Amino acid sequence: MPPREEAIPYGSDQEYLDDVLALASLRLHREVLLTRALRGEGRQESFLGLFLTDREVETLLSEIHGVGAPDPRTGAVAAGAVEARLAAHARTVEARVRATPHALPPQRLAEHFGLSNVQSDLILYLFAAEVDQRFGRVYGYLHDDVGRKRLSGALAYRLLGRAVGSLARFRALLHPRSPLVRERLMVVGEEGTGEGLPLMERPLSIEDPVVDLLLGSPRMDRSLTGLLEVVEIPPEPGYRSSVEALRRALPETGGTVALSLTRDADGDLWAATLGEVLGLRVLAMDWRGMEGIDGPRRRTLMDRALREARLHGGLLHLRHLEDAADGALRELAPLLRGVVCLSSRRDRPWSEVGLRVLEVAPPPLSVEARSRHWARALNGGVPVARALATAYPFPVRDMETAVRSSVELSGARDDAELEAAASAACRRLAARRMEGAATRVHTPFRFTDLVLPESTMELLEELVLHHRHSATVLDDWGLARRFHQSRGSSTLFVGPSGTGKTMAASVVANELGLELFRVDLSGVVSKYIGETEKNLERVFDAASRSRVVLFIDEADALFGKRSEVKDAHDRYANIEVSFLLQKMEEYDGIAVLASNLGQNIDEAFLRRIRAVIDFPMPDAPHRLRLWERLHASDAPVHDDVDLPFLAERFELSGGHIRNCILSGAVHAAAAGSPIGMEHLLRAVGREYAKIGRPISRTAFGPWWSAVRKGMT
Structure with missing residues (x-):
């Protein structure tokens, strides 16, 4: 017995695919020979003037598999030659596949989707027509209609019947719930053919992403552009223990994992760590991109996204499911397969919508961990990375995309320029995320611009120091674990x-290099039960993703002095107050409440606020400093202006003094003269009238008549 030749491994995916197509053509040739025997010789098939002879179809197949040209007398290749070549070629392909050390494209497809040999063979017949038009012509010949160039169920059964068994078992392969159809590896029918066609006569096809994978050049489904992206961020060692615990629990969960984010959790980073442990790439889909898409189209896109994840050996992470309606979640539940991460920044009724999930809460990232990711994203030094990690604890994905690209465009040359460019990019990103939730307040003011009592200034400086050094105190020195201290700074500003x-x-x-956003609480509070909480949830969710200073104005709209609960309205008002306090305590940034009436805020509320800073009406010396800002400008001022007189006589707040200076300047500009005492006093008179104070001769002195005349 001659020694068996050692099989040669496949050197490339294309070499293997050529052999597979040759194998498919030999099987088709066998079917063609059987068809010719049943039909009789010399028959031509026609469609709209086209035709394909018996000799032509055999020539096409011979060109692919190379058995030999048809006999010139009969136009046929000997059946024995085809059978012998088919058996020998099948053995060769099988041996070379075993000898190849890596998985080839069809094997990867079968492994990712758990396909049987019959299912894999069906996919290859569909693939053949996509990459070589000669197969389509042969399918038309075998259909008795050369216009039908796609494989049909009936023809597929003729080709695979011996392997699949009964017709009922084959029809099950075409059912909507079968793995091939459900995973969108195969499409049964096409738009325009109608459901009226018998199931076995409907055309079968595969979509481009499956073809690309089999060709060894996988590409993302074009219909998912802008919706699905590959998450290319490094895993986080701090998440590894929770991920390993989850991996051990996966067999008990049915394969669907709901990733319920804690305040500091980074969903993509956690998914990347899980993907590394499971040996999977992470593909992320943002649910916000599905808004406005109708139900059927949304289901199709979800099917394709799940197919993409499995085609690429990936783990699908669905982000921002807090924006999905319960009905949409109910539609999503039956579509999910395998391991899928679902992340939401608020609790969702997973079980009520039919999702069996395992809830996980990734631990918050430490400043050290965030610094490491910042340093990697920006190729910056440790001091820069730590400063950014403290001020902007953004998800790693934001560091890797929006912020890094902005910094690269800036051309920063040293650490100082790098930090400035990254901070500016972070502020722009924060502003975009807060759009629609609050109003941006942009001013150039620093501590030197404030005119306040020394005690108030000290408390403000302490607020800045607390936030600036919280990472050192809470993380490096471990006081967060010792005292269970939150990172946020909830502060109350009280004053007229x-x-x-x-x-x-x-x-x-x-001072902290952060954006300031103002929330008018009077516009947030709603008379409808539950709406106030929803409005506040939206504001704090946006703020937590932006890490801005949140200034909640007009707090008196919600914070009255709480008294004994006498009816449902009182009880609901207390619920709203408690909810706001809860959100402020959970917020890791600075949240400032502003109230004009400090006496209306009860002690129970004050106990839950970290700091209370008083803003009293300015006394005469402070008022004089406020009036003196007039001389610090470029405005022309008349010699008759008596600023000490204005400061001593008129008890106005800083805001009112600013209004008087601007009003007086406008009238002076209109008269074409410098700002004079009469302009300013008339402005004071208008301000007094606006706030309901009397214009007395005692206060205005010698200018009283001029002020009265100017207001009549």
Whole structure:
């Protein structure tokens, strides 16, 4: 017995695919020979003037598999030659596949989707027509209609019948719930053919992503452009223990994992760590991109996204399911297969919508971990990375995309320029995320611009220091674990209108290099039960993803002095207050409440606030400093202006003094003259009238008549 030749491994995917197509053509040739025997010789098939002879179809197949040209007398290749070549070629392909050390494309497809040999063979027959038009012509010949160039169920059964068994078992392969159809590896029928066609007569096809994978050059489904992306971020060692625990629990969960984010959790980063442990790439789909898409189209896109994940050996992460309606989640439940991460920034009724999930809560990232990711994203030094990690604890994906690209475009040359460019990019990103949730307040003010009592200034400086050094105190020194201390700074600013509360909040934001956003609480509070909480949830969710200084103004709209609950309205008002306090305590940034009436806020509320800063009405010396800002400008000022007189006589807040200076300047500009005492006093008179104070001769002195005349 001659020694068996050692099989040669396949050197490339294309070499293997050529052999597979030759094998498919030999099987088709066998079917053609059988068809010719049943039909009789010399028959031509026609469609719209086209035709394909017996000799032509055999020539086409011979060109593919190379058995030999048809006999010139009969136009046929000997059946024995085809059978012998088919058996020998099948053995060769099988031996070379075993000898190849890596998985070939059809094997990877079968492994990812758990396909049987019959299912794999059916996919290859469909693939053949996509990459070589000669197969389509042969399918038309075997259909008795050369216009039908796609494989049909009936023809596929003729080719695979011996392997699949009964017709009932084959029809099950075409059912919507079969793996091939459900996973969108095979499409049964096509638009325009109608459901009226018998199942076995409907055309079968595969879509481009499956073809590309089999060709060894996988590409993302074009219909998912802008919806699905590959997550290319490094795993996080700090998540590994929770991921390993989850991996051990996966067999008990049915394969679907709901990733319920804690305040500091990074969903993509956690999914990347899980993907590394499972040996899978991570593909992320943002649910917000599905808004406005109708149900059937949304289901199709979800099917394709799940197919993409499995085609590429990936793990699908569905982000921002907090924006999905319960009905959409109910549609999603039966579509999910395998291991899928679902992330939402609020609790969702997973079990109520039919999802069996395993809830996980990734631990918050430490400043050290965030610094490491910042340093990698920006190729920056440790001091820069730590400063950014402290000020902007953004998800790693944001560091890797929006922020890094902005920094690269900036051309930063040293650490200082790098930090400035990254901070500016972070502020722009924060502003985009807060759009629609709150109003941006942009001012250039710093501490030197404030005119406040020394005690108030000290508390404001302490607020800045607390936030700036919280990472050192809570993380490096371990006091967060010791005292269970939150990272946020919930602060109450109390004082009459115009005493500098908004300006002080902007100074705090500017000192920390953060954006300031104002929320008018009077516009958030709703008379409808539950709506106030939803509005507040939206604001704090946006803020937590942006890490801005949140200035909640007009707190008196919600915080009255709480008394004994007498009816449902009182009880609901208390619920709203408690909800806001809860969100402030959970927020890791700076949240400032502003109230004009401190006496209306009860002690139970004050106990849950970290700091209370008082903004009193300015006394005469402070008022004089506020009036003196007039001389610090470029405006022309008349010699008759008596600023000490204005400061001593008129008890106005800083906001009111600003209004008087601007109003007086406008009237002076209109008269074409410098700003004079009469302009300013008339402005004071208008301000007094606006706030309901009397214009007395005692206060205005010698200018009383001029002021009265100017207001009549």
